[in-house]
Amino acid sequence: MKILVPIKRVVDYNVKVRPKSDESGVDLNNVKMAMNPFCEIAVEEAVRLKESGKAEEIIAVTIGASSSQEQLRTALALGADRAILVETDVEAEPLGISKLLKSIVDKESPDLIILGKQAIDGDNNQTGQMLGALTGFSQATFASEVNLDGDNLSVTREIDGGLQTLDINLPAIVTTDLRLNEPRYASLPNIMKAKSKPLDIIPAADLGVDISPRLETIKVTLPAEREAGVIVETVDELIDKLKNEAKVIS
Amino acid sequence: MTALVVAEHNNQELKPVTLNTVTAALGLDQEVHILIAGNACSSVAEEAAKVSGVAKVLLVESSAYENFLAENVATLVSNISGDYDYILAPTTTNGKNVMPRVAALQDVSQISDISAIESSDTFQRPIYAGNCIATVKSNDSKKIITVRNTAFDAASATGGNAEIITLEEINDAGISKFVKEEIAESDRPELTAADVIISGGRGMQNGDNFTILEGIADKLGAAIGASRAAVDSGFVPNDYQVGQTGKIVAPDLYIAVGISGAIQHLAGMKDSKVIVAINKDEDAPIFQVADYGLVADLFEAMPELESKI
Numbered sequence: 001m002k003i004l005v006p007i008k009r010v011v012d013y014n015v016k017v018r019p020k021s022d023e024s025g026v027d028l029n030n031v032k033m034a035m036n037p038f039c040e041i042a043v044e045e046a047v048r049l050k051e052s053g054k055a056e057e058i059i060a061v062t063i064g065a066s067s068s069q070e071q072l073r074t075a076l077a078l079g080a081d082r083a084i085l086v087e088t089d090v091e092a093e094p095l096g097i098s099k100l101l102k103s104i105v106d107k108e109s110p111d112l113i114i115l116g117k118q119a120i121d122g123d124n125n126q127t128g129q130m131l132g133a134l135t136g137f138s139q140a141t142f143a144s145e146v147n148l149d150g151d152n153l154s155v156t157r158e159i160d161g162g163l164q165t166l167d168i169n170l171p172a173i174v175t176t177d178l179r180l181n182e183p184r185y186a187s188l189p190n191i192m193k194a195k196s197k198p199l200d201i202i203p204a205a206d207l208g209v210d211i212s213p214r215l216e217t218i219k220v221t222l223p224a225e226r227e228a229g230v231i232v233e234t235v236d237e238l239i240d241k242l243k244n245e246a247k248v249i250s
Numbered sequence: 251m252t253a254l255v256v257a258e259h260n261n262q263e264l265k266p267v268t269l270n271t272v273t274a275a276l277g278l279d280q281e282v283h284i285l286i287a288g289n290a291c292s293s294v295a296e297e298a299a300k301v302s303g304v305a306k307v308l309l310v311e312s313s314a315y316e317n318f319l320a321e322n323v324a325t326l327v328s329n330i331s332g333d334y335d336y337i338l339a340p341t342t343t344n345g346k347n348v349m350p351r352v353a354a355l356q357d358v359s360q361i362s363d364i365s366a367i368e369s370s371d372t373f374q375r376p377i378y379a380g381n382c383i384a385t386v387k388s389n390d391s392k393k394i395i396t397v398r399n400t401a402f403d404a405a406s407a408t409g410g411n412a413e414i415i416t417l418e419e420i421n422d423a424g425i426s427k428f429v430k431e432e433i434a435e436s437d438r439p440e441l442t443a444a445d446v447i448i449s450g451g452r453g454m455q456n457g458d459n460f461t462i463l464e465g466i467a468d469k470l471g472a473a474i475g476a477s478r479a480a481v482d483s484g485f486v487p488n489d490y491q492v493g494q495t496g497k498i499v500a501p502d503l504y505i506a507v508g509i510s511g512a513i514q515h516l517a518g519m520k521d522s523k524v525i526v527a528i529n530k531d532e533d534a535p536i537f538q539v540a541d542y543g544l545v546a547d548l549f550e551a552m553p554e555l556e557s558k559i
Contacts, residue, residue, distance in 0.1 A: 016513065017378050026382055094350065095359045123377055123494075124362045126350035129320065133354035138425040139320050141347045144488070154429065159343040160497075161440065161489055162433040166319075169425040178478075178495055179488055214359035218372060218385040226520055229541035231532075235554045238526065238544050246524045246541065248446075248503040249470060249559060 001055040001148075003046045004110035006101055006131075007039035007075055009068045010121045023219040026121075035071040038116025040078075041176040044183040045146060046114050047079035054148050055112070057081050061104055063097045065089055069199060076194035077186035083197070088204035088211065094126035096211030101127070102134040103207040110171065112153070117142050117175040128175035138168035142177040253280035253336035254308075256327060257298060258344055261291040261316065264298055266443050267340040269404035272301055274397045275338050276405065277367045281305045284412075285330070287323055289316035295414050302406035307414045314420055317428035318344050324351035325421040331356055331392065341396040341498075353394040360394045361386060365401040379494040380517035399442065400500035400521050434489055441492065444473035446503045449492055449519075450485070451477035453508020453529060453548055457485040462549070463507060465556040475499070477509045493518035508548045511536025528552070 011017055011026075012034040020027045035043075049055040060075035061084040062068045072083035086100050105113070118125035132139035140155035144163065147154040157164045158177045186194070204211065232238045242249045253275040258265040268284070275282045283306040284298045295309040308330070314322045327348065331337055337352065339345035341363045353360035365383070366374035372387045373395070441447060448463050448470070460474065467474050475497070476490040492499055494517040504522035509515060511527070511534055519525070520539055527540035530547050537543040544551060 011378070017381055019382055026378065093359045095354060095357070098354060121378060123379065124350075124360070125346050126353070126360055126362060129324075129347065129350035130354035132320070133324060133351040136423075138423075139347075139351070140426070141320070142343060157343075158488055159431070160442070162431065162487075164317075164431045165429040167427045167429055214388065214390045215361065216387040216389065218387055220377070220382050220384050223376065223380060223383050226525075226539045228538045229525075229543065231537070231543045231545060235544065235546075235551055235558060238542055239555070239558055241542050242503070242524070242526070246503075248524050 001049070001112065002057045002059070002108065002110045003049065003055050004105065004108060004113045005042050005046050005058060005060050005075065005080065006113070006115045006127070007043065007060055007062050007071055008036045008116070008119045009033055009062065009064055009071045010036045010119050013037055013120055019220040019222060023221055025217060025220050033067070035074050036116050036119045038118060038176050040183040041178070041180050042114040042116050043075050043078050043080060044181045045176060048181065049148060050079065059084060059108060059110070061086065061101065063088060063092060063100050063204065072199055073194050074186060076197040076199070077191045078184065081197065083199040085199065085201045086204050086207065087201050090204070090211055092211045093213055093215060094124050094130055095214065096209070098127050098130035098134055099209045099211060100204055100207055101131050103209060105131070105135055112170065113137070113173045115173070115175055117177055128173050132173045135171070137171045137173050139173045140166050140168050141175040143174050144177050144179045146174060146180065251280050251335050252333060253278055253282050253338060254331070254334045255282060255284045256337065256339040256345070256348070257284050257286050257294070258340050258342050259286060259288060259291060259294045261288045261294065264294050266404060267342055267399040269301060269407060270399035270402045271338050271340045271397045272304060272405040273402040274364070274367065275336065276303045277402070278336055278370060280336060283308060285327065286310070287315040287318070287326055289313050299412040299414050300408050300410050302409040304410050304412045307412050308417055309414055310417045310419055312420045314422035318348070319426050319428065320347045320351050321423040321426055322421050323348050324355060325423065326419055327352045328355035329419055329421070330417065334392070336393045336395065338395045338397055340399050345396045349394060349396050356392060356394065358390045358392050358394045359388065360396070361388055362396050363398045364395055365398045379513060381513065398498060400498055434487065438467060439471065439473045441473045441475055441497045441499055444501050446470045446472035447475050447492070447499055447501045448472045448505040448507065449475035449477065449509060450480055450507050451509030452479040452483060454480060454485055460486060462552045466552065466559065469556065469559055477512070477515045479512070506536050506540070507552065509536055510534045511539065
């Protein structure tokens with residue numbers, strides 16, 4: 001069993017981003033970057049499958065600029081065996097990213113692809129499903145439990161109102177939800193060891209895929225702010241306000 | 251020019267979020283059709299035919315579509331997409347699961363979770379957990395869109411008289427199989443459809459204490475929600491979660507109890523019409539978005555509130 005884990009470099013989840021002053025995009029100057037949290041969960045799940053003897057090899061892959069090597073090294077420190085950077089300075093959309101990933105899938109023939117359900121920058125929630133369409137693989141999105149038993153993959157999914165369990169054929173695509181696992185921290189010896197693991201760099205242009213954007217960002221702005229209201233002193237005052245001022249209860 | 255709305259339903263009834271998506275589709279100045287893909291779901295098609303503003307209902311019934319498996323439904327939608335300029339679905343777990351697969355089959359860049367329509371090709375959508383709003387223009391000839399239901403009013407469920415057309419378009423990829431579903435049973439309204447929501451956070455201290463919220467929820471006809479902190483602490487199941495990684499809600503009244511107001515949570519409820527915060531920490535960020543704040547111990551304030559409303 002070979003597992004491919006596509007990951008993404010994003011703004012650290014603790015950072016509150018702001019639009020640039022000319023509204024042309026999000027201001028990413030001097031902002032701390034990190035691996036997308038859902039991608040960390042994907043790496044962790046792959047590593048657990050390997051540790052339980054169900055997988056032999058884990059390949060981490062990312063599409064991005066040279067700086068994304070940092071997040072690939074993190075994946076290697078967490079337990080991936082090797083890494084691939086498909087290097088491009090184009091800020092590709094999920095459609096372009098999934099086309100590039102399809103090229104990597106064709107080269108590597110993984111049995112299982114695990115990726116985050118969404119990246120916390122664009123919040124698109126598209127790449128796994130799009131890769132499913134391009135490869136024709138089965139998909140189980142928003143996974144909260146993954147059970148692999150030989151060729152039988154059973155996935156429990158977080159759906160509106162509850163949980164759904166699917167049995168899907170390999171090769172398959174699984175996207176991770178929050179409760180799937182709690183990712184480990186990389187230990188110092190593993191961080192050191194990761195430096196000598198293989199990391200291949202493939203220029204995106206070499207894959208012969210059209211990744212030109214289809215969407216134009218016209219502007220990025222702050223959402224309408226809510227104004228803070230009033231502090232009430234007692235429960236009675238609260239009920240009075242809700243009844244007579246806001247008129248939301250009777 | 252026509253728009254296709256992929257309906258959300260459970261083979262018995264149309265889910266109300268479909269009505270918000272119909273409003274978005276009508277906002278594009280389109281002839282609007284609704285697709286009902288499922289099994290033994292003709293009653294859903296009849297319901298959809300009554301939705302105000304809908305011109306046609308497409309009904310496809312097959313066991314292949316019964317559980318809305320992404321592989322099968324995406325192929326169906328892609329195969330019938332030829333006549334449509336827009337394909338829309340609500341941003342539900344079904345919509346999120348199926349639509350990107352349709353988009354890639356059609357070689358289209360999907361526009362996820364739109365919160366406003368600026369023109370026939372330009373839309374607003376929240377990014378970075380709602381911390382910024384991006385205005386994006388699509389240059390694809392076909393637009394594939396998921397719709398944030400809280401940003402659009404529901405179309406009227408009655409008043410329409412659309413023609414129902416039955417399609418024989420069966421696709422069974424045979425690569426995935428439905429095993430089971432565990433849907434929480436509740437007499438209360440669904441979070442995304444409720445007019446009033448009362449949510450508990452870490453301040454509830456444990457799952458048993460959520461019973462404190464139940465009496466008030468019963469009196470107000472409210473749904474009960476929770477912050478991610480409460481879910482992560484194991485107080486309540488994940489489907490209670492309101493926030494960027496949970497459900498996005500916008501009720502008339504949202505009561506946040508023992509919730510500090512992390513960005514993650516605010517992103518899921520800040521479009522509520524009236525927000526009430528009850529927290530003993532007067533510096534909690536939730537008070538910055540609350541219309542009415544009460545600095546109090548929830549274990550004293552909530553029983554008092556329940557007895558007086």
